Amino acid sequence: MIRVGGIRVSLDTDLSDLEAICEKKLKIKRERLRSVRLAKKSVDARKKSDVHFLISLDIEANGEEKLLKTLKNASVYEKPVYNIPTVSDMKYRPVIVGFGPAGMFAALVLAMAGAKPIVLERGGDVDSRVKAVEEFQSGGKLDTECNVQFGEGGAGTFSDGKLTTGIKDRRIGWILEKLVEFGAPDEILYLAKPHIGTDKLRGAVKALRERVISLGGEVIFNARFCGFEAENGSVSAVRYIRGGKTETINTESVILATGHSARDVFELLYKENILLSQKSFSVGVRAEHLRTDIDKAMYGDFAGHKALKAADYKLAVHLPNGRTLYTFCMCPGGYVVAASSEEGRLAVNGMSCFARDAENSNSALLVNVGPEDYGSDHPLAGMYFQRELEEKAFMAGGSDYRAPAAVLRDFMEGRVSSSFGRVKPSYRPDVRFAAPEEYLPDFVCESLRLGITEMGKKIKGFDDGDTVLTGIESRSSSPVRINRGEDMQSLSLKGLYPCGEGAGYAGGIVSAAVDGMKCAETIIGKMCCDVQ
CATH class of the missing domain: 3.30.70.2700 (Alpha-Beta Plaits)
Structure with missing residues (x-):
């Protein structure tokens, strides 16, 4: 071929x-x-x-x-081959904590190998999540265990479902093929920038779970990981809370794929002397433009052609203050969504359905932050810094989960907005006018002003005065790394496999899935032989 x-x-x-x-x-x-x-x-x-x-x-x-x-x-061209050997004579079943992309594909590989994994997911199944998220976005109570961050499918289930990645790995084709097998559109196999959309991703997530169960695996929802037991420097059991009762599972292998928002897990690991380190991440706002404006800017007179979908973009500018402003998780024809997972703290994210036909297109506008900004050498200082900004955003929005929003022309001129122009915010339950300075550090606001102007030189209308800025976008990546060795295991505890975005080793659906597969392969290799 x-x-x-x-x-x-x-x-x-x-x-x-x-x-x-x-x-x-x-x-x-x-x-x-x-x-x-x-x-x-x-x-x-x-x-x-x-x-x-x-x-x-x-x-x-x-x-x-x-x-x-x-x-x-x-x-x-030769199509990459991915083989999964069969295991037998297991003393204990492996346990996976978290059922986002990393946990899902770790579970799938282990189940296909015959290892019968047990998955603990603190949130509910995807249907329960949809109900909980809709209730919160309609002005109801935040469910801190089942929301945009926690539950079946992870944070990616309420996103654009992007499958682009900067890594090159033979596992990627297999991942895409499995997603198609579970109901994703065929086009993800050949599009240069594939995406599933949150609506179609939900069905694929359910089908993957059903396959894991059919192969002997088990998925336990509403089961919050609360600790582990160890003997001779190795994992011997994990504990979880479900329905107010603490349960214990004996195991020698735990894949920890809890995502970047499971802050209680970071604190638990710190108390148990698991080696953690600070990690850089980014903060900023979501910028919303009219989808038709972005289409026109990117496609010119071809905008609206039946063969073209909503236009996307990717921008980065290096600024004279030494910072970088860049776009992240761009959602053509999508929505800004409520992404809070803790009471009294506010976060936003972006989401699109497969059709990408909503009125606005949005993207995160992010500024890099690092240990030098945290004010402490504590391993969790980045997490605490993140929390502080989210608390300020919560108060700026009125302390009721409305999001603080600003119109770009007002932000550029240093005044609080009082009305919207052509672009109306898509965030639910609602927004409240507030200056970004109320919740973002001064250097971030400076970087936004400098960078948006530069981005306007690259995409016509990007710096349009009617652009809506909604905050705070603070969950782009984990502020903590759970240190592991070449064998994928924690440097502090054998049998513990820190995995995916939450552990600081991935950035997106596909790279997290790849990392989950690598952890699963290591466990399989210990059971029988190396994965070919």
Whole structure:
């Protein structure tokens, strides 16, 4: 099989007839072709007067050696193979704490190996989460155990469901294939910037859980991890609370995949002398523009073409004050959502459905912060810094989970907003006008003013005065790292596998899933043999 990349096609091209594209673009006659598969598709909008697709094709054909010599951007392609060996003679079942992307794929790999994992998830199943989140967004009470951060699927379940990642790993293709098997759209297998959308991701999460259970695994919801037991420097059991009762599970292997918002777990580990370290993260606001404005800025006259979805963007500017302002988790045609998980503290995030057809597009605008900003060398100082900002945001919003919001023109001129322009905030339950200075450090506000102006030079209208800034975006990544060694185990306790975003080793759905798989593979390897 060969892969041919960089094939330019118009937006009106019928991509269901790949053989015709091979004939027209690559001059390969149909009778030579045995199979053709769309391997990659991306939008090239560098010239607004000439927006088109770039595609890659996987081709099986007669005379491939000759095609390799005559075609541009052609190379031999072999699909990566991911094998999972079978385990037996287990003394104890492995336990996974957390059922976000890392925990889910760790559980799936272990279940497929026959290890019958037990999953402890502090929140509810995805249907219970939807009800709890909707109640909170409608003005009801915050459920601190079941919300946008906690519950089946993790924080990614209430996001855009992005599957882009900066890592290269043979496991990624397998992850995408499994998601399609569980109900995700086929297009994630070939889009350059794949996403599922929160609506379709929920179904895939449920199907994955059902597969784990069908293979002998167990998923226990509303089960909050509350400690572990150790013998001779190794894990011997874990404890959890469910329905007010403490339960114990004997085990030799615990994958700790609790996510970046399980602050009580960080405090528990610190008290148990598990080695932790400070980690840099970022804080800022969510910026909302009209989706049609962003589409026009990115696609020019091609905006609205039936072959194009809502436009996305990714920006970063280095500033004279030594900071960097960058966009993160951009949600085309999406919403700003209430992402609080603790009483008296407020956080926001972004979310899109698969169609990405909501009125606004939004993105986090983040400024890097690090140990030098925390004011302490305590391992949890970043977490405490994060909490302090969220408490200020809660008060700025009126102490009732309304989010503090500002209109960009007012923020740039240093005054509190009193009315919205063309862009209306999408955050629920509601917003309250407040200056970002009420909850963000001065250097962050300075960086926002400097950086948004620079971003406006890169994307026309990005610095439009009607842009809405809603805060606080503070959960982009973990402020703590749970230190582990090359064997994926905690440096302080054998059998404890810190994993995923919460442990400081991933940043997004796919990289977290990969990390979960690596931890599962290590456990399997201890049981039987190395994963090939």
